[in-house]
Amino acid sequence: MTIVGFTSTGSKRPHALFGPDVEGLPQRMHRSAGCMVHATDGREYLDFIMALGAVALGYGHADVTRAVIDAVERGTIGPLSPDDESSLAAELGAAMPWLENVLFLKTGAEAVAAAVRIARVATGRRHVIGCGYHGWLDWCSDADGVPLATRDLYATVPFNDAEQTQHRIRAAGDRLACVVVEPVIDEAPGSEWLAVLRSETERVGAILIFDEIKTAFRIAIGGAAEKWGVKPDLTVLGKAMANGYPLAAVGGSRALMHHATRTWISSTMATEFVSLAAARATVAAMKAHDVPRRLDAAGSRLLNGLKRLATQHGDLGIRVAGIPQMCYLRHDNVQTSHRLAIECARRGLLFKRTAYNFVSLAHDEAAIDRALDILADALAAC
Numbered sequence: 001m002t003i004v005g006f007t008s009t010g011s012k013r014p015h016a017l018f019g020p021d022v023e024g025l026p027q028r029m030h031r032s033a034g035c036m037v038h039a040t041d042g043r044e045y046l047d048f049i050m051a052l053g054a055v056a057l058g059y060g061h062a063d064v065t066r067a068v069i070d071a072v073e074r075g076t077i078g079p080l081s082p083d084d085e086s087s088l089a090a091e092l093g094a095a096m097p098w099l100e101n102v103l104f105l106k107t108g109a110e111a112v113a114a115a116v117r118i119a120r121v122a123t124g125r126r127h128v129i130g131c132g133y134h135g136w137l138d139w140c141s142d143a144d145g146v147p148l149a150t151r152d153l154y155a156t157v158p159f160n161d162a163e164q165t166q167h168r169i170r171a172a173g174d175r176l177a178c179v180v181v182e183p184v185i186d187e188a189p190g191s192e193w194l195a196v197l198r199s200e201t202e203r204v205g206a207i208l209i210f211d212e213i214k215t216a217f218r219i220a221i222g223g224a225a226e227k228w229g230v231k232p233d234l235t236v237l238g239k240a241m242a243n244g245y246p247l248a249a250v251g252g253s254r255a256l257m258h259h260a261t262r263t264w265i266s267s268t269m270a271t272e273f274v275s276l277a278a279a280r281a282t283v284a285a286m287k288a289h290d291v292p293r294r295l296d297a298a299g300s301r302l303l304n305g306l307k308r309l310a311t312q313h314g315d316l317g318i319r320v321a322g323i324p325q326m327c328y329l330r331h332d333n334v335q336t337s338h339r340l341a342i343e344c345a346r347r348g349l350l351f352k353r354t355a356y357n358f359v360s361l362a363h364d365e366a367a368i369d370r371a372l373d374i375l376a377d378a379l380a381a382c
């Protein structure tokens with residue numbers, strides 16, 4: 001027996017990483033530490049994919065590992081809510097005061113779906129406008145197998161387009177339950193777009209949801225809401241919150257989150273306390289080491305290096321997309337993107353070709369300079 005589609009995480013499929021020709025390239029791994037990955041081909045790779053952004057402190061961070069071992073020794077799970085759940089909620093609320101109440105789930109997709117459900121219950125409306133990737137679940141997907149009636153309730157707006165956003169929110173009017181946005185898509189959000197999102201949702205009585213699954217704990221502990229000062233009604237957290245352990249959350253004001261109790265949102269595993277303990281240790285380490293500032297410094301070194309390389313190799317049709325904390329090279333030609341990912345892997349670097357690379361606390365200047373040297377060499381071979 002084997003796994004359908006090679007692996008259960010789509011973005012880890014070899015063709016997603018490297019393209020169709022994957023002979024001799026790393027496909028499975030058995031160990032990670034800091035920013036290094038040990039693949040089953042016996043080689044060690046310098047990694048910038050960082051578990052698709054799920055890890056910002058580095059793999060196997062000592063404080064998180066200690067908290068996890070302690071939670072495992074305390075039994076992992078039980079019939080009652082663990083005290084780690086309320087402690088973590090309080091710690092998140094202290095870091096992000098706009099989260100008076102939170103609800104924990106296991107995956108990002110589940111937590112955004114929960115936010116949308118809360119918005120639908122609170123407003124009594126069904127329509128949703130989205131911007132970005134919010135997971136694989138039916139409410140926001142147009143993949144095969146999603147009923148048309150479900151698709152009809154979801155529309156998208158282009159990122160950073162204040163005019164279109166205003167137009168579509170006004171057109172949806174009193175049918176609109178919520179607007180869900182990723183606050184960063186390939187560039188920082190403009191202040192005009194953020195202001196339109198805030199004022200127009202208020203105008204039609206819809207809920208504004210920030211999907212901060214990639215941005216929180218990275219551009220600031222409180223994500224885009226903290227960095228750019230626009231407060232959403234509901235916030236969704238995930239990925240880096242527990243440094244690689246499965247945990248996500250939705251939070252907002254007490255009054256709005258109360259609507260969660262008027263519907264049914266629940267998961268058996270939401271209250272296992274290994275991930276909750278991991279998140280508590282992660283948030284503490286983020287504050288203690290001023291992680292967002294350090295990611296900004298490390299990421300800026302990477303981003304500036306990528307810009308230099310893109311200029312030097314303009315003939316290859318590459319541009320830099322993203323912000324310091326999450327960036328990549330955007331290719332005009334998909335074959336070049338395959339070749340570059342392959343040439344990087346051959347030289348010991350895992351560097352995402354069509355989606356974000358993430359720096360972590362484990363990426364020191366030497367690691368970033370090494371990646372840039374490998375990228376320069378690999379680009380020359382493309």
Ligand SMILES: Cc1ncc(COP(=O)(O)O)c(C=O)c1O
Pocket residue numbers: 052107108109110112132133134135136182211212213214238239
């Ligand atoms: C912004 C955003 N929202 C939601 C999700 C879905 O999270 P998960 O894969 O944990 O379900 C992702 C995952 O990449 C994401 O980046």
